Each structure stands twice: as structure tokens, then as C-alpha cells.
Amino acid sequence: MTNRINKKFKELKSQRQKALIAFITAGDPSLTKTKELVLGFEKAGIDIVELGIPFSDPMADGPTIQASSQRALDRGTTLTKIIALTERLRKKTQIPITFMMYYNHIFHYGEERFVKKIKKVGVDGLIVPDLPVEEAKSLIKLCQKHDISLIPFISPTTSEARIKKIAKQASGFIYYVSVAGVTGARSSVGDSYVKQIKRTRKYTKTPVCVGFGISTPQQAKKIARNADGVIVGSAIINQIQKHSKNKTMVAKVSGFVKTLVQVLH
Amino acid sequence: MKNPDKHGHFGAFGGKYVPETLMVPLEELEVAFKGAMKSAAFKKEFTALLTDYAGRPTNLYLAKRLSAHLKTLKVYCKREDLLHTGAHKINNTLGQVLLAKKMGKTRIIAETGAGQHGVATATAAALMGLPCDVYMGEEDIHRQALNVDRMRLMGAKVIPVTSGSKTLKDAMNEAIRDWVTNVSNTFYCIGSVAGPHPYPLMVREFQAIIGKEARKQFLKAEGKLPNYLVACVGGGSNAMGLFYPFVKDKKVKIIGVEAAGHGVHSQFHAAPMAAKQIGVLHGSKSYLMQTRDGQVKIAHSIAAGLDYPGVGPEHSYFNVTGRAQYVSVTDKEAIKGLKLMSELEGVIPAVETAHAVYYLEKLAKKVKKKSTVILCFSGRGDKDMGQIKEYI
Ligand SMILES: Cc1ncc(COP(=O)(O)O)c(C=O)c1O
Numbered sequence: 071m072t073n074r075i076n077k078k079f080k081e082l083k084s085q086r087q088k089a090l091i092a093f094i095t096a097g098d099p100s101l102t103k104t105k106e107l108v109l110g111f112e113k114a115g116i117d118i119v120e121l122g123i124p125f126s127d128p129m130a131d132g133p134t135i136q137a138s139s140q141r142a143l144d145r146g147t148t149l150t151k152i153i154a155l156t157e158r159l160r161k162k163t164q165i166p167i168t169f170m171m172y173y174n175h176i177f178h179y180g181e182e183r184f185v186k187k188i189k190k191v192g193v194d195g196l197i198v199p200d201l202p203v204e205e206a207k208s209l210i211k212l213c214q215k216h217d218i219s220l221i222p223f224i225s226p227t228t229s230e231a232r233i234k235k236i237a238k239q240a241s242g243f244i245y246y247v248s249v250a251g252v253t254g255a256r257s258s259v260g261d262s263y264v265k266q267i268k269r270t271r272k273y274t275k276t277p278v279c280v281g282f283g284i285s286t287p288q289q290a291k292k293i294a295r296n297a298d299g300v301i302v303g304s305a306i307i308n309q310i311q312k313h314s315k316n317k318t319m320v321a322k323v324s325g326f327v328k329t330l331v332q333v334l335h
Numbered sequence: 336m337k338n339p340d341k342h343g344h345f346g347a348f349g350g351k352y353v354p355e356t357l358m359v360p361l362e363e364l365e366v367a368f369k370g371a372m373k374s375a376a377f378k379k380e381f382t383a384l385l386t387d388y389a390g391r392p393t394n395l396y397l398a399k400r401l402s403a404h405l406k407t408l409k410v411y412c413k414r415e416d417l418l419h420t421g422a423h424k425i426n427n428t429l430g431q432v433l434l435a436k437k438m439g440k441t442r443i444i445a446e447t448g449a450g451q452h453g454v455a456t457a458t459a460a461a462l463m464g465l466p467c468d469v470y471m472g473e474e475d476i477h478r479q480a481l482n483v484d485r486m487r488l489m490g491a492k493v494i495p496v497t498s499g500s501k502t503l504k505d506a507m508n509e510a511i512r513d514w515v516t517n518v519s520n521t522f523y524c525i526g527s528v529a530g531p532h533p534y535p536l537m538v539r540e541f542q543a544i545i546g547k548e549a550r551k552q553f554l555k556a557e558g559k560l561p562n563y564l565v566a567c568v569g570g571g572s573n574a575m576g577l578f579y580p581f582v583k584d585k586k587v588k589i590i591g592v593e594a595a596g597h598g599v600h601s602q603f604h605a606a607p608m609a610a611k612q613i614g615v616l617h618g619s620k621s622y623l624m625q626t627r628d629g630q631v632k633i634a635h636s637i638a639a640g641l642d643y644p645g646v647g648p649e650h651s652y653f654n655v656t657g658r659a660q661y662v663s664v665t666d667k668e669a670i671k672g673l674k675l676m677s678e679l680e681g682v683i684p685a686v687e688t689a690h691a692v693y694y695l696e697k698l699a700k701k702v703k704k705k706s707t708v709i710l711c712f713s714g715r716g717d718k719d720m721g722q723i724k725e726y727i
Contacts, residue, residue, distance in 0.1 A: 126499060126630040127616060129508045130354045130515070136498055148628040173352055174615045178629030200352045200615070204342050223355035227518065232358065250356045251516040 074166040089299025095122040097147025110324035115331040123171035130199040132254030134304040160192035168195035195219035226262040237273035256283035291333040343532020349648035395552035405699040422714030424455035430541035432459035435522035448503030449640035450482025452526030457491035527570025528647035531618030542576025566711035571647035573713035594636035595663035605634035637666035685714035
């Protein structure tokens with residue numbers, strides 16, 4: 071079977087739709103809620119789930135995801151528990167799942183052992199913000215062997231020479247970082263993506279999705295004109311926080327996510 | 336093999352584990368740094384700053400009463416405490432801020448723990464007329480109030496960091512976040528031989544003046560090379576500065592002293608090499624204190640400048656190859672070292688340096704015959720007076 075991410079993008083393409091990739095931190099507010107949110111988001115129509123693995127030192131993240139990570143850690147969330155949660159989720163849904171995590175976790179677990187383990191529980195992709203291609207050689211090989219997409223980043227500062235190198239290794243999709251900076255909802259994300267995506271497309275047919283800073287359906291719609299999808303994280307975390315005391319939190323946040331899906335499908 | 340290799344690896348350690356946004360800026364930095372090291376004009380300007388402004392060369396001072404006390408060791412102190420701002424950190428910040436200026440950067444940022452690197456960066460930035468923002472953990476701002484005032488007096492902005500453990504590692508996270516966001520005009524001045532390539536190489540080269548001078552001075556005084564080099568290791572910049580010019584002198588034994596806090600088997604220490612785990616933090620692979628789940632542990636040391644869960648990648652490499660040996664000294668022992676040096680020599684060491692001083696007591700008992708040592712006297716103790724009052 072081909073990887074669920076590739077299948078999803080094929081499907082989207084044939085229906086001329088764009089992907090909504092939704093990020094949440096696993097374990098915030100709890101692992102049980104994480105599971106409910108994933109299932110709620112699936113119903114709302116999202117295409118790919120990105121589960122953030124909370125880390126003590128999230129240097130690529132802004133205040134929203136940092137705080138979310140910290141809440142998850144304070145509740146005792148561990149990588150082992152998140153892997154077990156994913157295994158349970160796989161019994162209920164076939165939605166593509168990626169882990170977004172810092173490299174230390176993978177290194178600490180052992181690259182090969184980790185890739186085999188996540189493959190077994192049904193993870194489809196890995197996004198590692200502090201692992202540039204130069205340091206990823208062994209992980210790229212392992213991911214190829216086990217059919218896990220290792221999703222690389224391209225940013226406003228990436229040179230054309232690097233774009234070429236990164237595009238060659240890309241699998242699943244390419245994560246275009248809309249601004250030089252950290253994660254976090256922003257009122258505007260600049261338009262470097264138009265030029266950089268154009269450059270990227272010269273070297274690869276791998277879909278390119280844009281993330282960092284996208285918070286409204288209007289932004290999502292505008293960006294999707296030039297991209298294959300958008301990634302929304304902090305804006306969703308903010309919604310979870312806003313409704314955290316509310317019994318209908320999952321429904322409320324799924325409702326917000328649906329407003330994003332609607333402008334892309 | 337060349338160390339580091341072209342991707343910044345020292346054997347299995349080092350590298351560039353950073354967000355993609357920083358990859359091209361790091362390449363630019365490397366090109367600028369290597370160009371500067373080849374430029375006679377840059378070297379001349381840097382040397383003039385070290386000499387006329389910072390006060391180099393520093394003395395290599397024979398500590399006679401300390402040596403008499405130790406009996407088996409003849410101890411020479413490389414007096415980095417005599418430099419302007421009171422520690423070795425200024426060697427590196429003058430180099431980096433000068434480089435920033437050459438690169439056309441208009442803003443300097445730094446992280447600081449003890450505040451020594453923050454002060455040294457604020458100093459160099461003031462001297463060269465660049466605005467400077469220093470990230471400092473809220474916890475450290477309380478511990479090192481004097482240094483906060485020094486930085487502010489020189490026009491730097493001290494930005495409190497309230498995330499995570501509110502100490503050095505979190506200040507570094509925050510500085511990296513700032514850098515990713517403002518990389519086009521901002522130069523990140525890292526305070527130790529840590530961080531992504533080319534920082535460990537660059538800081539080593541700027542600090543190597545310590546060992547180059549000490550080697551010459553020692554040869555002049557003793558007519559031969561020393562038996563031992565001893566230095567404290569936080570990130571490891573004063574140690575690397577002393578060690579590096581002796582690396583090829585195979586007979587010289589090299590010893591780095593980590594901070595054992597309450598003991599390396601307790602939960603409260605800052606000795607990653609004693610803890611023996613390897614990990615990736617702040618852009619490089621190195622020894623790193625971690626929990627079973629792969630989270631970075633919070634370090635503890637009485638010395639804010641050693642209070643870091645990681646260590647520079649080249650030290651990790653030396654540890655694995657055996658070129659250097661790494662030992663550790665507890666908080667309590669460091670205080671003993673601090674008193675010993677103060678009482679016998681009339682020089683008050685920084686509590687960081689005091690770790691290396693105390694190790695001499697242990698080394699003195701181990702050596703089989705009378706031996707010579709160069710101790711890297713990395714800084715002076717004035718900054719610690721508030722904290723160590725209770726031990727006097
Ligand atoms: C006097 C002194 N010695 C040593 C250190 C530790 O740093 P490093 O290991 O990089 O020399 C510091 C750090 O602030 C310091 O102030």
C-alpha cells in the first residue's frame with residue numbers, strides 16, 4: 071500500500087482541492103482530548119493530522135506552541151504514551167498522521183528503532199524542524215526503507231541551490247515556512263512563498279504546503295492559490311485554549327477547523 | 336582528518352541541527368569568519384583590541400603558596416581574571432562583534448547565564464557602537480543582579496526569559512528564536528564553544544589566544560611543556576581556549592572539570608559527560624543531560640556559568656578519543672577551592688574557576704611525582720560575592 075499522505079494528495083489533486091493540515095500538541099489538554107480532537111477534525115474534513123510531540127526546548131516554536139508543549143509535559147505526556155495513543159487512533163481512522171518533533175527525541179529513541187516503531191503503529195510522516203538535509207542522511211534512508219515520509223522545510227532564506235538539494239530528497243510534501251521566524255499566528259505572512267514555491271516546483275512534483283502564521287480562512291484561501299495546502303497550528307491551539315473549560319471544546323474547535331476546510335475543498 | 340569537517344562535525348559530535356531558515360545565514364557566517372581569519376587587516380584589528388582594550392597578554396603567574404600547600408604540584412595560573420570585565424569571555428565577544436560589524440550587521444543579541452558573557456557582549460557592542468539585546472533567565476537575573484546592572488549601564492537591553500527552567504538553556508532557546516526572526520540584520524553572539532557550526536570552531540579560534548600565550552610563557556619559565564592543563568567546563572570555552580594549542584603535544588595531559596552540583600549521582604548537577612548520555616540541543620550533537628523520555632534535564636550548579644545541561648561538541652570528541660579527561664567537582668568542594676585560592680594567593684576566583692582550583696587538591700594526591708600544571712584562571716570572583724556570603 072502506498073503511504074496515506076501520497077494517496078491523500080493524489081485524491082485532492084483529482085478533485086482540484088487543497089489540503090488542510092491541522093497541528094495539535096499531543097497531550098494538551100490531555101491525550102484523551104487529543105484523540106477526540108483528531109476524530110472531530112476528521113469529521114470536519116481535514117486532510118492530514120500533525121501531532122506535535124512536546125519537547126522541553128522547542129526552539130522553533132513561538133509562545134503559543136511553547137506553552138502548549140509545557141502544558142502537555144506538565145500532564146506527564148511522553149513519547150511512549152503518544153505512540154500508544156496513535157496505535158489506538160489507527161483502529162478508528164485512516165487519516166494520514168504525521169509527527170512533528172525535535173530531533174533529540176528521535177536520536178534518543180534510536181533512529182532505526184523509532185522508524186520501525188512508528189511505522190508499526192501507523193504513522194505516515196515525520197516533520198523535524200531542527201534536522202536540515204545535511205544531518206538527515208541516515209534518517210532519510212530509514213524513512214525510505216519503511217515508507218515513512220520525511221517532510222523537509224524550505225524557508226524564505228533558502229537559496230536556490232539548497233531548494234534543489236532539498237527537493238530531491240522530499241517525500242510526502244514540502245513544508246514551506248511562510249516567514250523567517252518561529253511558529254505562531256500572525257495577521258499577515260508576507261508573500262515570499264509565491265516566488266519560493268515557484269522555484270521549488272522547478273525541481274520537484276512533490277506537493278508544497280505553507281505553514282507558520284496562518285490563522286484565518288481568508289489567509290488560507292489566499293495562500294492556497296499558489297500552494298497545495300496550508301498548515302494551521304497556533305490558531306487551533308488558541309481555540310483549544312479559549313474553550314478549554316467548555317464541555318463542548320472538541321465540537322467548538324472542530325467547527326473552527328471546518329471554516330478552514332471549507333475554503334480549501 | 337580535519338576537525339571539524341566541512342559540516343562542522345567533530346567525529347560523531349557537532350553539526351548543524353537548526354531550522355532551515357538559519358542554514359544559509361550559518362553558511363554566510365562561516366564564509367565571513369573564514370575570510371576574517373585569513374585577513375591580515377582583521378587579525379590586526381582584533382589583536383589591537385585584545386591588547387589595548389582587553390589587556391592581553393595576561394600573566395602566567397606561579398602560585399607559590401598554593402603549590403607549597405599542594406606539595407606535589409607546581410601550579411601556574413593563566414590569569415584571564417585580569418582582563419577587562421573580569422573573565423575570558425571578552426576574548427570571544429570582541430572577535431564576534433568585530434566580525435558582526437564587518438558583515439554589516441546592525442544589531443547584536445546574546446544569551447547569558449552568569450551574566451559574564453552578557454557583560455562581555457554588552458561591552459564589545461558599546462565599544463563598537465552596536466545596539467545589544469541580552470536574553471537572561473529570570474532565575475539568573477535574580478542570582479546575578481550586579482551583572483544585570485553592568486549590562487544596562489553599558490546600554491544593553493536585558494530581556495528576562497520566563498519559559499522552561501528560566502535559566503541559561505532557556506535564554507539560549509529565546510536567543511535562537513530572536514535570531515531566526517531577525518536574521519537579516521542581527522548577529523547572534525554565542526558565549527561558548529557550543530551551538531551549531533561554525534560557532535564551536537569560531538569561539539575556539541577566538542579563545543585559543545589563552546593557550547597560545549600560556550604555551551609560550553610556560554616554555555619561557557620552565558624550559559619545557561607542562562604535565563597538566565586544568566580548566567573548568569561549562570560550555571567549555573575557557574577550557575578549549577587553553578587546551579587547543581596543546582592538543583598536538585601528546586605528553587601534556589588535559590583535564591576538564593565539570594560541575595557536579597550536589598553530586599553526579601543526584602538529580603542536581605551540571606556534568607553531562609559524567610552522565611554519559613548523548614543528545615542534540617541548541618544546534619549540535621554532544622553530551623547532554625536527559626530524562627528517560629528524551630527531555631532535556633535542568634542542570635544545577637552553584638556556578639551560574641556552569642549551569643548548563645550540555646557541553647561543547649569538541650569536548651565530547653576529546654572525551655571519546657581520550658585526548659582529554661573530564662572529572663567533576665561539587666558545589667561544596669568548589670567553595671573550598673574558592674577559599675583556598677583566596678587565602679593562599681590573595682586572588683578571589685570566580686566560583687566557576689573555583690571548580691578547577693579544587694580539582695588540584697585531588698590531582699595532587701594522584702600524581703606519582705612532582706608535576707607542573709597550568710590552571711585556567713577563567714574569571715574573578717567579585718560577581719559572586721553576594722551569593723557566597725553565607726560561606727565566609
Ligand atoms: C569565569 C567563568 N569561567 C567559566 C565559565 C564557563 O564557561 P566556559 O565553559 O565556556 O568557559 C564562565 C561562564 O560564564 C565564567 O564566567
